[in-house]
Amino acid sequence: MSFFEYSRAVAFCDTDAMAVVHHANYLRYFEEARVAWMRDRDLSDTHFPKADSALAVVSSRIFHYKPIAFDDIAIIRLQVKRERLRIYFRYAMHSDKTDDMIASGETVHVAVNKELRPVRLTEKFTQTLEKEPWIETWPWNS
Amino acid sequence: MSFFEYSRAVAFCDTDAMAVVHHANYLRYFEEARVAWMRDRDLSDTHFPKADSALAVVSSRIFHYKPIAFDDIAIIRLQVKRERLRIYFRYAMHSDKTDDMIASGETVHVAVNKELRPVRLTEKFTQTLEKEPWIETWPWNS
């Protein structure tokens, strides 16, 4: 089974005084991976600003195993599934410098309109989600 | 029982195109509350940069109930406890504009040195933690 993968160089401004990526920035990297997945699946026209719908975050969690530093490439794999109104993304982050897992995490979403009220997912979005692979044995830990 | 409380005005740069605080910034607000607690408890001299020790984040989670916007004041209450090597902070965020809970969350930490290797907590830090109140019925939800 193959999962969507997104890569980006660690930015210098994303590091902190411990010389590694600050923990709050993992949620920003996860978001970039999520948006890249949506573009890859041709779903941008179902999302803000092209449509009056965005995936609001209702909860998130991150597990950190190893630090990642400037000069590393962050490689993020993700899987996504829908359960009724909720969309679950799970992430696994590696670095190009080591085989160890850097971090894993989950964000849970509901579709909302510009007034932040829940809205129905488009048919196109729902159908795309049905075709996505999902494993319960997602590597939460290395 | 009274918990430590930290307040800060929502910064304009912390909002996103949905006109509310972006979810990654909650971890930054929680960190500010944590650091303010450390200063209030006179623990700054046991932490980077005054000591070779910092509280690395090993996991975090956030639950979002309501949005918070520019022009609101974020009010964050926290509790903290130690279990062997791990330190647990739990947060509850309110706004000055409503009684509803905005978000709650948890960050789990271990003390590390500049090389990010685990180190022993100072006696002073440990003793302070023993005096902190902790309730299992922390308001995870409003």
Add this chain to the structure above:
Amino acid sequence: MSFFEYSRAVAFCDTDAMAVVHHANYLRYFEEARVAWMRDRDLSDTHFPKADSALAVVSSRIFHYKPIAFDDIAIIRLQVKRERLRIYFRYAMHSDKTDDMIASGETVHVAVNKELRPVRLTEKFTQTLEKEPWIETWPWNS
């Protein structure tokens, strides 16, 4: 003459791998000072989200003299003046740890509505600006 002053503790997440505040965050600190000035002058009701008007940034510059680190307090003084459609803010940042100037800077603004089209400043805003002190010998350097 006395200028408006705003203070805030340096946040850990605002530092970078050189262990000092990352240069992009100075614009965020300047913005916080600007917003605090607006609140102090009771101008919040003339600005987004209470009014359909915001001060868009048309240019900015920063001069860095010394670094500032976690555990420092950033103290920002500012002056502001209007020239026709443009509003000029000048900033001088100090730390509580030293008498040296950390940085100075300028942001230039025009009032815009939600569609980012230029709008007239309210009478109240204009009158407030007329009472603000301004010196050409603003300390650009220590």
Add this chain to the structure above:
Amino acid sequence: MSFFEYSRAVAFCDTDAMAVVHHANYLRYFEEARVAWMRDRDLSDTHFPKADSALAVVSSRIFHYKPIAFDDIAIIRLQVKRERLRIYFRYAMHSDKTDDMIASGETVHVAVNKELRPVRLTEKFTQTLEKEPWIETWPWNS
């Protein structure tokens, strides 16, 4: 003459409540372009963390002409020159959605070591800079 060019999708977390990229984030995008240039010129081994040298920012300025939004691609061209101890980078940002210039800017740097003391540029860095194109008619405005 051809200048180095760097592209990146606008991240959702980089927008603010006006639904456009927040002005402080331009310095982060400029930095990404600068680092990409250094990698392209094979200079990473002369810079932190591979060498004890980083390009500290001594001043910066940005001119904003148009907003840029989520769903746009930011395209940044840059030129760089050395004048004695100082290195000057100039940037011009476009969007994939329009021919208009979004912003231009400049950052001025000196090489420093981990203690933030000025250090000599490596021979390799200096020689690379000598081969870079530079035009005084850099498009500061559209």
